[in-house]
Amino acid sequence: MDKYKELTELVASLASDFEKFYDKGNNAAGTRVRAGMATLAKWAKDTRADVQSKKNATKA
Structure with a gap:
């Protein structure tokens, strides 16, 4: 929940x-x-990329 706290x-x-x-x-x-x-906006873009990479890592 650190990302949510940052937001x-x-x-x-x-x-x-x-x-x-x-x-x-x-x-x-x-x-x-x-x-x-x-x-x-930068935070949102970075967070979106982080979520996507973690999501893709679980598929592999």
């Missing part, structure tokens, strides 16, 4: 910047949200 921590770390950007209009927070989403 929840990453999403939780973005919460305040989402609030600052969407509720208060802070443009600098929007930049941090975009950067965090890029990090999240």
Whole structure:
């Protein structure tokens, strides 16, 4: 469950910047949200590849 914990921590770390950007209009927070989403996308891509490789290893 380490990967799930990583995901929840990453999403939780973005919460305040989402609030600052969407509720208060802070443009600098929007930049941090975009950067965090890029990090999240990379994490998702890496996790997807890891899951696929483990899945394929069990078939062999």
